[in-house]
Amino acid sequence: MRISFVKMHGLGNDFAILDGRDGDLPLLGEAQIRALADRNRGIGFDQLIVLGPSETADFAMRIHNADGGEVEACGNATRAVGVLHGAEASIETTGGMVQVRPGTSMAEAAMGAGRFEWQDIPLAYAMDTREMPLGWDMLERPSAVNVGNPHIVFFVDDLRAVPLETLGPEIETDPLFPQRINVNVAQILSRDSIRLRVWERGAGLTLACGTGACATATVAYRQGLVDSVVQVTLPGGTLTIRHDDEGGIHMAGPASETYRGSFELDDFG
Known part of the structure; x- marks a missing residue:
């Protein structure tokens, strides 16, 4: 299966973003994420960001560190996703609901x-x-x-x-x-x-x-x-x-x- 990604960064904190808001992305395992995070043999990133559908927000965001483990929140990634989305949005994360308001190359996130x-x-x-x-x-x-x-x-x-x-x-x-x-x-x-x-x-x-x-x-x-x-x-x-x-x-x-x-x-x- 071939999967598209967008590479983004906020102040050098970099991410590979997978857009599964239509619900068609497979679930990646920790070993796969670690391999993708490898800066010599993979894409290379600090975090893998997976976007998906949400019943309570405009969309959901799941965050995996380079070691494969899932974490609850990432402020730089929230801004990057806001810029990618291109409009004000509510985002569901495992750490709670966040709001993002993007500009052209800037964004403000309400983190709670x-x-x-x-x-x-x-x-x-x-x-x-x-x-x-x-x-x-x-x-x-x-x-x-x-x-x-x-x-x-x-x-x-x-x-x-x-x-x-x-x-x-x-x-x-x-x-x-x-x-x-x-x-x-x-x-x-x-x-x-x-x-x-x-x-x-x-x-x-x-x-x-x-x-x-x-x-x-x-x-x-x-x-x-x-x-x-x-x-x-x-x-x-x-x-x-x-x-x-x-x-x-x-x-x-x-x-x-x-x-x-x-x-x-x-x-x-």
Whole structure:
């Protein structure tokens, strides 16, 4: 079976998007997704995005990381799908309903409100998530939030001094996080500016993570460190995160198409 795809990216966080909104796509297994994600022998991507029909929204979006595992939310992919769709839309995800409003090469996504209860992250046991009495080497006293998927956020004085490539996988797989966790290390530059690096669950170090930017800005806003609108700069570029009066998180930034292609499913297991 030959399957068409669209390759897109948001700030370098890249996706292969399969459009199954007419319901004719087969279900891909984890081994097939890992093979497709291979940057030397496959398409190469951080996430595989599968669009499908929905009874409650304009369409549904399922998200698989490069390791084949399914995750609940992806902010950069939401913007990319919005640009691809070309019109305002409601999107059903396993992490909840999101709204996207695209422009020509930009999009704003309404990601809902952050959840801070320990069982919503989830954690393995009860704990105050505002300032957790934990540490991994130089990273200490983080906060946790679920913005459709789970995140832990550390604020540091010098982002460059953190060996996230080694601490990221250690924290991601800590038994405290039964569903693993996305690891964000951030430096507050001003009331409206944050620098951020992210170790993404199931994908590793990434040029950009939209939900990581949302999570970090939300935690910083909750703690009074930033204003309601903040620029979050990642290695791949900058996103604007805005908090509304009801606690909703809105993320705006670029997304663009790279190329289109197709593959023979049997070639990937």
